[in-house]
Amino acid sequence: MVVEKNVPLQGCNTFGIAARAHTLVRVRAPQDVQDVLADPLLARSPKFVLGGGSNIVLTGDVEPLVLKMEIRGMRLLEETDRGWIVEAGAGEAWHDAVAWTLAHGWPGLENLALIPGTVGAAPVQNIGAYGVELQDRFHSLRAVDLDTGATFELDASQCAFGYRDSVFKHRSPAAGGFGLAGRAIITHVRFWLSKDWRPELGYLDLEKKREESGIQQPSAQQIFEWVCEVRRAKLPDPAVVGNAGSFFKNPTVTPEQCQDIIAREPKVVHYVLPDGRFKLAAGWLIDACGWRGKSVGKAGVYDRQALVLVNRGTPEASVTGGEVMTLARAIQTSVYERFGIRLEPEPVVV
Template identity: 50%
Template structure:
């Protein structure tokens, strides 16, 4: 059912199965598609005169690739659909480009590469939208979104005004930002601006990327070559959400002390780890989960992907509660085996 209120078109009791990559049949109390700043202003004004609307819990929804939804959401779901792609300015050493928050992330990355702007290629094929990328500071293959971040514009539901955030104000951390941990759903990101280097250098720190390029005879890769390699690698390891419901990497790679890492190596010398600048070590969560025997296993309609233990999949009809239960079982098993606490990447709503 649809109805209009203050010139805003709300949808009532909406199924979100196709709006979240895990494919959970969640039902939203109300949904509003946001494709302009003017709509946000009108919504803020509506809040001032409609207590029922203003008091609904808000959920800001991008591509739905980092959410695990409950069966019913008593929320006002704001589906972000703001589109734009543009070169803002070209300096002596950078291309400054901006994208609307509702742009598909991978399509935006491919657009930058087609324009000759390198820098985002290592983040190819990450699901979701541009507006979601700063929220959890997406990253892959040695590059994080913050490495190319310039600024963003967000609408503040407290003040009813737009605000520009620089890098420091976003408080980026590993798969985190103040938008995710400090003030979730206060701000709706409208657009994100990136600074892409003219003096481009390939980031091939992850061995499988370098090996892939070497195997196909590319010794001096260009940005498009790196992107193509990463797309091929990701497709070989990760399931397509359009075919198998999933939220991508489900657990963060844990950071542990040198002492704990040494204890693990004494029992498991093959443990995969990466030294950090502060002397700690990042462990491969997928390896920990695989070593505990979870890869390919399922519990009811939720399973661990057979090709990558870091990914949980919807085998058909999974609920948010069932996903949470399996995640907790995996966390418990890994802690019992390695004394390592795994942290979930997606947000449970």
């Protein structure tokens, strides 16, 4: 167990916000978590799990004990006539895990290419892109109980996946909720990759790529490359421009609400969901309110994709979490006043 004090976190969050952890433990094996819980001082401290820092906004120094997830390793756990079960350590970079599975001939995760963050954060957020969500490829996970130190496993039904949601984002039953927020740390994630693979090409960007290329039956590797091209064209590289990816969830509305908005805004981007509701493109709503390219202090709206908020500061004079949240609240107000829709942020605010 490696314990560090007064650790700078600017390089540990993709927004590049300057902050420090009072105490940080590098978790490189499940035993490190159990060692924390066996330490009389550390065990009593509130805890904050940090993966790749791609989905957080730091509004100040972090006083809870930071558990920095660094468990690595990827392996084929099992192969059957129907597919493969692949396991990855929670500290692996998500995109690297996607590329690794494809390199071994196990398709299924290609639509989720280039999503920032670590494998362990993927089930928490139920990450998704271009018609695929993690829950569609999820098998199970392993975690450690932060109260008892016991290890346990959860399958998909026990994770209670929803749109950018899971059991890990809700309070415990003792606190009036039903979830595992603050009660567990994920150490390994397993994926079910079917041998009956079919390309997922339902999104307009991928259809355009297919038309441009003339490839009617793309391979998983081809889709992976298309997704990377689309994301790089639309989204800033966090290594160059600090950001937390898509800042707001795409809102869902009833058919009646959607028709009302279409009557006023015929060009609104919308998609029908299996349950009959409609998903609206949050980026389009924000753009329609005139926010693209605007700034509040050192926090800005990306000029190529209004769904992304960016750091317009420098490493020496970075954006603050307060500036980011001030901009986010101003955007929420604008969208609500024009469309009657409340946008919900994706990142965790610390």
